[in-house]
Each structure stands twice: as C-alpha cells, then as structure tokens.
Amino acid sequence: MLDNLHPVILKKKLTYIxxxxxxxxxxxxxxxxxxxxxxxxxxxxxxxxxxxPPNWIFGPVWTLLYILMGIAAGIVWTKGFHHIWVKxxxxxxxxxxLFNALWSVVFFGFKNPFWALLVILFLLALILLTIKWFNxxxxxxxxxxxxxxxxxxxxxxxxYKIWEMN
Numbered sequence: 666m667l668d669n670l671h672p673v674i675l676k677k678k679l680t681y682i683x684x685x686x687x688x689x690x691x692x693x694x695x696x697x698x699x700x701x702x703x704x705x706x707x708x709x710x711x712x713x714x715x716x717x718p719p720n721w722i723f724g725p726v727w728t729l730l731y732i733l734m735g736i737a738a739g740i741v742w743t744k745g746f747h748h749i750w751v752k753x754x755x756x757x758x759x760x761x762x763l764f765n766a767l768w769s770v771v772f773f774g775f776k777n778p779f780w781a782l783l784v785i786l787f788l789l790a791l792i793l794l795t796i797k798w799f800n801x802x803x804x805x806x807x808x809x810x811x812x813x814x815x816x817x818x819x820x821x822x823x824x825y826k827i828w829e830m831n
Contacts, residue, residue, distance in 0.1 A: 682739030
C-alpha cells in the first residue's frame with residue numbers, strides 16, 4: 666500500500682490521469698467546435714420539448730463529464746496497460762469516446778436527429794460496456810462514469826423528442 670504513495674509512482678499515476686483528461690477535453694472541444702455553427706442557427710429553429718435545458722448549460726455539464734471520464738480512464742490506465750483487462754477497458758473507452766464525438770457530427774453537422782438517435786443508442790450500450798470493464802479494473806473508475814451515463818440517457822430522450830417533434 667505504501668508503494669502507491671511513492672513520489673515516482675504517484676507522479677506516473679497523475680500523469681496518466683492528466684493525459685486522459687486532456688484527451689477527453691480535446692475530443693469534447695473538437696466536437697463542440699465542429700458543430701458550433703449549427704447550434705447557433707439550425708438548432709435554434711427546431712421544436713424542442715419543455716424539458717430542453719438552456720443552451721448555456723451544455724458546455725459546463727460536458728466539461729465536467731469529460732473531466733470525470735478522463736479521471737476514470739486515467740485510473741484504469743494506472744493499473745497497467747500490459748494487463749488484458751486494462752487494455753479491454755481502455756479500448757472500450759476509446760470506442761465509446763469516438764461515438765460520443767460522432768453523435769455531435771451526425772446531429773449538428775449533418776443536421777439529422779434520426780441518425781443521431783441511432784448513434785446515441787449505440788453509444789449508451791458502449792458506455793454500459795465500458796462501465797462493466799472499468800468495474801473489473803477499478804470500481805472507482807466505473808462509478809465516475811455513472812454521471813456520464815445518466816446524462817447520455819437524458820440526451821437520448823431529448824434527441825428522441827426533438828426527432829419526434831420535427
């Protein structure tokens with residue numbers, strides 16, 4: 666247990682977490698940047714359900730979620746990429762992160778709520794799979810993904826209602 670507190674090991678772990686958080690934030694920033702023009706015109710013209718949050722809430726929520734996701738991935742990575750369970754968990758994480766970005770491109774870039782709904786449903790399954798694998802490696806890492814899963818559940822309902830209303 667005391668080995669985990671050794672300065673070299675601690676620095677290595679914090680580096681893995683910092684890299685993971687940075688990757689998640691970069692993916693989030695690129696997704697947001699690529700779709701910004703649609704958010705300010707096309708999205709405003711859509712009929713939305715009464716529970717649609719104000720646009721300003723999405724940035725802070727997603728920033729927090731990307732930070733939690735990065736911390737979770739970093740915790741898993743610190744367990745040793747040589748381990749098959751760690752590799753499997755991180756491959757699942759990377760795959761779901763790509764689908765996270767793909768949703769933004771399909772919904773806002775292609776302006777297609779129906780295809781985005783299909784993407785987000787697949788994303789939900791990938792998040793559950795990632796949580797399952799993270800739990801094999803680190804229960805804490807798995808718990809850190811729960812807010813992300815819950816937000817994507819909400820986003821799925823919102824996506825469905827937007828598609829239905831338009």
